[in-house]
Amino acid sequence: MTRLRGAGPIAFFAVLASLPSFNLAHWAINLLIFTLMFAVMSSAWNLVGGFAGYPSLGHAAFFGIGAYTEALWFSHHPVSSGYEPFLLLPAIGLLAVVIGLPVGAVAMRTRTDVFAIVTITLLFVVQGLAFNLHGITGGAQGLAIPTAPFPAATYDRPFYYVLVGLLALAMAVTFAAMRSKIGLSLAALRGDEDKARGIGIRVTGVKLLAFAVSVGLTAMVGAVWAYYEGFIYPQFAVDPLITIAMVLMTFLGGRATLWGPVLGAFILESAQQYLAYQLGGSQVYLIAYALVFLLIMLLLPRGILPTVQDHIRRRRRRQALDSGSPTLTQPANAAATAGGGQA
Numbered sequence: 001m002t003r004l005r006g007a008g009p010i011a012f013f014a015v016l017a018s019l020p021s022f023n024l025a026h027w028a029i030n031l032l033i034f035t036l037m038f039a040v041m042s043s044a045w046n047l048v049g050g051f052a053g054y055p056s057l058g059h060a061a062f063f064g065i066g067a068y069t070e071a072l073w074f075s076h077h078p079v080s081s082g083y084e085p086f087l088l089l090p091a092i093g094l095l096a097v098v099i100g101l102p103v104g105a106v107a108m109r110t111r112t113d114v115f116a117i118v119t120i121t122l123l124f125v126v127q128g129l130a131f132n133l134h135g136i137t138g139g140a141q142g143l144a145i146p147t148a149p150f151p152a153a154t155y156d157r158p159f160y161y162v163l164v165g166l167l168a169l170a171m172a173v174t175f176a177a178m179r180s181k182i183g184l185s186l187a188a189l190r191g192d193e194d195k196a197r198g199i200g201i202r203v204t205g206v207k208l209l210a211f212a213v214s215v216g217l218t219a220m221v222g223a224v225w226a227y228y229e230g231f232i233y234p235q236f237a238v239d240p241l242i243t244i245a246m247v248l249m250t251f252l253g254g255r256a257t258l259w260g261p262v263l264g265a266f267i268l269e270s271a272q273q274y275l276a277y278q279l280g281g282s283q284v285y286l287i288a289y290a291l292v293f294l295l296i297m298l299l300l301p302r303g304i305l306p307t308v309q310d311h312i313r314r315r316r317r318r319q320a321l322d323s324g325s326p327t328l329t330q331p332a333n334a335a336a337t338a339g340g341g342q343a
Contacts (some may be wrong), residue, residue, distance in 0.1 A: 006151040009171070016164050020157050029156040033228065035269040036163035037221050038245055042253075042261030043170035044217035045246040047210045049184065050255035053190030054112055054207065057243050058119030061126035062096050062215040064238035066222030068094060068130065068137055071232055082148040085227045086162050089220045096219030097212045108204070111193070123240060130234035132298035142233040145226055159228045164294070166224070170217050174258050182206060187256070241286075245269070248293050254303030263304060268293065 016036075020029065041059065049055045069092050074085055107118040130137045137143055150158060177183040185206045188196040197203045216255050249268050254260030275288045300307040 001309075013164065013168060016167075017161070020154075020160060026156065029160060031270065031273050033156060033160055033163060035161070035266055036176055036274065037225060038249060038269045039219050039262045040163065040166045040170045041218050041242070041267035042246045042249040042265050043167070043174055044214045044221075045243075046057065046250050046255060046257075046261045047174065047177065047186075047214045049247065050250055050257070050261075051177065051186040051190065052207055052210050053186075054108065055116045055210075055247065056119045056211070056214070057116045057247070058121070058123040059215065059218050059246055060238055060240060060242040061119075061123045062100060062241055063082075063128055063222035063225070064130060065099060065235075066092050066219030067226035067232050067237045068225035069219070071143045072136070074145050074227075075143065079146045079149065082150050082158065085145075085148075085223065086158070088230055089162075089166075089223055092223045092263065093216035093220045099217045100212055100215035101208060101321045104208050104215075105204075108207045108211065120240070123238065123243065127234055127238035130238050140234065142231055144231050145229075147230050148227065159224060163221075163223055166217065166220060171258060171262070173213060173217075177210075178258065182209065186210060190256070245272075251303060252293060252296060252300075254305035254307075257303070257305050260277045260305045261301055 003121065019032065024032075041063070045059055070085055070088065073088060077084075079085065103122060107115055107122070110118055131139055133139070134141075148155070148158070177186065185196065185201045185203075188199070188201055189203050189206065193203060223235070227235070245268070249264030250261045251264070252260075252268060253262065253264030271292055298305075302310070
């Protein structure tokens with residue numbers, strides 16, 4: 001079983017790495033790129049909203065910070081090979097951590113419900129700055145970033161492989177957290193923060209660590225998105241729908257799980273792209289998107305993976321009881337037979 005569990009991620013990433021070699025159509029690679037973007041961001045959000053139980057609604061602010069940092073830097077620096085913006089990603093993630101730590105230190109003095117309000121306020125503050133700082137962000141007119149000098153036939157591939165690497169990083173961080181004291185600490189404070197503090201868990205430090213890693217990964221995805229799009233606007237770079245998508249995907253797949261956010265992203269982002277293509281740019285697809293999510297959540301309120309795991313666990317328990325019942329009745333029958341013989 002351990003070998004099978006270890007082979008699963010290897011097979012998953014091997015399939016992802018091999019997909020571009022099948023010469024997929026541009027729209028298919030584009031769909032995969034956006035799916036991977038949201039898979040990374042949902043996995044990042046899961047560290048705070050899933051494991052820690054703090055539902056951040058402001059992660060799109062850090063997505064925008066990453067996008068504008070990338071665009072601002074390379075609007076003043078040349079891009080020669082095309083890979084320079086990717087090399088800047090760790091620095092952008094670190095910048096988001098530096099910005100996010102004081103924000104998290106203030107926001108996480110509140111509890112979960114108020115924390116959601118504080119973080120969504122941050123989102124609208126950053127969006128307002130993006131609209132109004134015309135000299136820096138370009139305001140509503142947007143900001144351009146140099147186009148990557150990749151061949152037209154394989155233009156999407158570098159972005160795709162970078163996002164595969166970011167997804168591997170996000171899942172590795174999640175897996176490490178689940179197998180460490182940090183994961184146990186996050187689970188304890190999600191259950192009861194006061195009790196967790198009472199048994200000696202450094203609640204503030206654990207929360208800030210999860211928040212910092214989460215916003216750092218989100219900012220790196222924002223930077224990749226900005227470079228891929230080539231031109232960014234405030235309403236898209238700091239969009240509340242980005243945060244909502246992270247939350248919905250994590251809840252759909254299953255919070256506080258390794259594969260839940262990834263599964264939710266692959267289901268919902270594929271559905272969203274398909275509905276957007278079928279229904280056009282009228283934004284009607286958002287209604288269908290919400291209805292699909294509500295339908296699934298009504299049937300699977302804990303998310304897909306936890307529900308399936310519970311079903312498998314109950315089935316195995318019933319099978320164990322059924323297979324064990326003859327064994328339990330045999331001694332009784334033997335005793336009855338023995339008693340009859342003695343009589």
